[in-house]
Amino acid sequence: MSDIKEFYRRAANGEGQVYSVELKADDPRGVVQIVHGMSEHSGRYLELAKALNQHGYSVYANDLVGHGISQQGHKGAFSEESGGYDCLVDDIESLFRFGEKRSGRCPKVLIGVGLGAALAELHCARYGSESLLMGIGQLASPTLAPAISTAATNHILMNGYTSVSMAVHNMMTDHARMPGSDPENQYYWLTSDDEEIKKYIDDPDCGFPLAASAYKEILEGNRELVKTIKRGEMKDIPIYLMSGSMDEAGGYTRATREIAKLMNSNGSSQVAVKFYRNGRHDILHDHCRDEVTEDICSWIDHNISVIK
Template sequence: MLHEVSFQSFNERDKVMGWIYVPAAKPKGIVQVVHGFGEHSRRYLHMIVAFMDAGYIVAADDHVGHGKTALENDTWGNWGNKGFHTMMEDEHKLYELVTEKYPKLPYYMFGHSMGSFIVRDYIAKYGSELAGVTICGTTGTFRHAKETKELLEQAISDGKGGDADAEYAGRLMGWMCERCDDVTIGNEWICSDPYVQRDHAEDPFDAFTRPTNNRAVLYFIQMMEEIKGTEWAEKVPTDLPIYNIGGDQDPVGEYGKGIYEVSNWLCDTGHNVKTKVYSGYRHEIHNYSEIKVEVEQGIIAFMDEN
C-alpha cells in the first residue's frame, strides 16, 4: 500500500510532498529515509523495497527545493528563508504524520549525505523519539566550508541571497572529483559506475544540475557546522543506537577520515555507535550493484537488533 501525503513546510512557503510505503504484512517497525543534496527520495526505491520486504513501513519525502516538492512549488534550488533547520523540522513533521497513522511501532531513520546531516541535526533535538538511526556518507569537518561560508554571508548581506552564483558551490565542492579518472559529467565522485553517474545526471527530478541559490548553499554549510564536534554529540541521547556507514573513497567523508571523526565524537560522549567503512567505494555505497544488497541487509540487521 502507498500513501502520498503532503504538509506545510517549516519555511511557511512550500507544500512538502511525501510517501508512506506499507508492506502487505504485519509491520515490525518504521524507517524514514532522508535523501541528500540535489536528489530525491525515489532514488532509494531499491532500498525502500528491501526495507518493506524485511517488514518495515517506509516513509520518505522530497525536501524543499528538491524533487516533486520543488516541482509542485516551482522552487528548484530555493529552500526558503527560515534557516538551516528547515529540512530537519520538515522531517519531524513527516514523523508526526506517520506516527499518527501507524502508532506504537519502533521508529528508525536512515539519512544519506545531506540526509545524514539532517538526521544528525534531528537527533540532537528529537533523538529520544527514535529507536535507532543509520547515517550514510556523512561528513566530519568539510573542506572549504569555513571560508565559503564567510563569502556567502557577505554576498547575502549585499542582497544576493536569492541569486545562484555557481562560484560558491564550486568553491565548496569543486574539488570532489580529485580522485576520479576521466571526469566528464562532474558527478563521478558519487559512484564509479558510469550508469549510476548517468542516471543521476539525467534524472528529471534531480535538482543537482539545477542552480541552488546562495542562501540555500549557506544553509547547507550552516547545517554541517551545527553537527560538528562533541558539542553536537553531547546533545544526542546516549541510549540512541547509531550505525555510521560509508565508503573510504568518498570525498564527503574525506576518504574515511570524516566518518571516523563523527564516530569518535559520539564515542567520546558515551554513545553506542557502530561504524562500517566499505573499502574501495565512493559516496553512494547503496547504489553499487555488487554491494547494495549487503549495505541494505546491514541496515536491516541493525534495526532488527535495536
C-alpha cells in the same frame, strides 16, 4: 509489498508543501524514515524502501524543500529567508508524527544519506524521537568553509536569498571537479557504477547547484551539530555509520570516523561503524549496494528485536 502512497503536507517553513511518500506495512514492526542527500530526491531510495517494507517496516520519505517535487518555486533553496535548514529538521519530525498516526506507536528508525545524515543526527539531538539512527556517507567539511560562508553572505546581499552562485557552488563542491569535458567525469566521486552515473546525469532533479543560502546554512548546521554533540545532547541510542572507503566527499572515511569519535566521547555509547571497500560516496548506488541494503535491514532487524 505495499503500494507506494504519494501525498503532500504543509512544510515547516510555511511557504508551501513538502512532497512525501509512504510504503505502509500491514502490521509494522517499526516506522523507518529515509532522508535523502544534496541535489537529489527521495525517489532514488525506492529500492531500499521496498527492501525495508518487505522486512515488515512502514517506510516514509520527504523530498527535502528545494528538491524534487518540494521545490516551492525556489529550486536548490531551503526557504525564502533564513532558517530553512532548521525547518528541514522539523519536517523530519512532522513526518514521523504522521507515520505514527498511520502505523501506530512502534519503534522509529531514521536513515540519513549525505546531507541527510547531518540532518538526521541533528534531529536525534533536538527531538530524540527515533529509536535507531543510521548515517550513510557523512560529508566532510570543506577546507574553504569560512571563505564559502563569506562569499555566500555577499552573494545573498546582492542577489537575494534564493539565488544561485556558481562560484559558491564550485567552492563547496571542489571535490567533484575532475579534468575532462565528459559529464561523467564531473560525477566520478559519486559511484564507480557508470550506469548509475548516467541515471544521475539524465535525472533533471539530480546534480543541480544549491542556492548560496543553502550552502551557507549547511555549513552553519554542521557547526551546530558539532556543538550539540559536544554538549552531550545526542540521544544515547544504537547508531550505525556507513561509508565507502573511497568516498572523496567524505574525506575517504575521515568524516565518518570523526563524527563517530565525537559521538563516543560525548555520551553516545552505541556507535557502530562500517566501511565498504572501494565504495565511493553513494554506496546505495554503487557495486556494493546489495551488501549495504542487506546490512541495513539486518542491523535494524536485530536492534528492533532487542527493543521489543
